[in-house]
Amino acid sequence: MVTEYPIRIAVVIGSTRPGRRSPMVAEWVRDVAVEHASKDSRAVEIELVDIADAALPLLDEPIPAAVGEYQNEHTRRWAARIAGFDGFIFVTPEYNHSVPASLKNAIDYLYDEWTDKAAGFVSYGTNGGIRAVEHLRNTLAEVKVAGVRSQVALGLFNDFKINDIAEPGTFTPGEHHVDVATRMMDELLDWATALRGLRERAGAEPGQGQTESEEVKNRHGGMQPPLNQPIGFWTAHAGEAIRTRTRGVLAEIGMSQPEWWLLHQLSLRPSGASPSAVIETIGPNDTDEAIEGAIGTAEEKRWLVNDGAVLRWTDAGAAQFKRGQDAQGELQAERMQGISKDDYVTTIEVLQRTIENVGGHAWHW
Structure with missing residues (x-):
């Protein structure tokens, strides 16, 4: 098997x-x-x-x-x-x-x-x-x-x-x-x-290390995080920490995060996409101005061509996207240290349900 x-x-x-x-x-x-x-x-x-x-x-x-x-x-x-x-x-x-x-x-x-x-x-x-x-x-x-x-x-x-x-x-x-x-x-x-x-299975059986709850307690001074602790506090901090780290790593390869989002969208649309469609899709991640700026800088770097109606990436854009993919893969491995895939998926599902429970929309492209 x-x-x-x-x-x-x-x-x-x-x-x-x-x-x-x-x-x-x-x-x-x-x-x-x-x-x-x-x-x-x-x-x-x-x-x-x-x-x-x-x-x-x-x-x-x-x-x-x-x-x-x-x-x-x-x-x-x-x-x-x-x-x-x-x-x-x-x-x-x-x-x-x-x-x-x-x-x-x-x-x-x-x-x-x-x-x-x-x-x-x-x-x-x-x-x-x-x-x-x-x-x-x-x-x-x-x-x-x-x-x-x-x-x-x-x-x-x-x-x-x-x-x-x-x-x-x-x-x-x-x-x-x-x-x-x-x-x-x-x-x-x-x-x-x-x-x-x-x-x-770490921690699942006696004698094989700490249980997950014991490990969490040790990280928090011997106390289990209280159930009434606002989840929004931690999601805000997680979002900011991940965003800062991601933008720093992308900057090392000469790329902004909006430029990465832009090239990612063009990778999904080999025949090209209109600027308005790209802005609408990426919109929840950043301001329209930031995304429009990314279109302009990506064009200056010859990562895409823009005839006003359709954006298409170039060979240079495809190569830069590959570098971005490699960087994102390393970032993912870094973020997953000490976290099982099952726990990660469960966390995403909990956050999505929490967002829906308070009237939000659990969206991601």
Whole structure:
């Protein structure tokens, strides 16, 4: 039976130095994993995650990661990147009996985003990188990651052709490594599936952590939020916090939120739409003036053409929309940290019913 949501596995590229070999090893791991996953009854997604792309400085968070109050934008981006995965395959060389500092640093930045997930290991070095993984297993155990038994250990002299030590060389893995990687994937998917269930049931059974009500009480000084507390207070604060965060992230890719709404509407109307229809549809989100301004700025940026009667997006507009989609996906993952999908849907339904109960219209396009 195919699971409702795919099991998501990240192949983590653990080295950042110039001339590193980990990307080509990670690509091989991904290809083996994708091939194996295609034969599995579960829906599985495999994705490369390069810690070099995260551009993390040496840990600079003032509050311990276990608290979950990340202060820096680079930390929040990294947390959003990791949060959506169910398991990991760490690809690491061995440096001085351990993993690269960059990988240890990337792990130390987070806590909850790693917790109750599974990990497999692919290492390389003069001794197959096995001592690096011994150290890595201990580090991950501290953030509650379950490491599987099977490990791919690649020999620097047997599985690579290296003519210049400063260059990556060519990766030529022995065929037997595929069998080990396949066995590791079997173990990883089983553990990732089981641990996802544990995360979704967290607190449901005695001895498995706090119940949801206990967790809420702890966040509120030991008190359950009273039933008569105005829901409008929290929805207003939630709306403002989400709006501010969303606009900040969109600004980083050169886009305002009204411009995002505009391109989203044009994505739904490939043949174009009249300015008045777009303004009417987006209207409840912002003022007409703001939306009209977005039409003007999007035209200046060549994201759309406007003949006065119909708005149509350009290739540049479609590309910018894709960047916006990626940003929105990361924001969604960030917002969903510590929240189950069922709880999220229930919250939306409660808010919609509350709005209708007081004579409002629970609207969204």
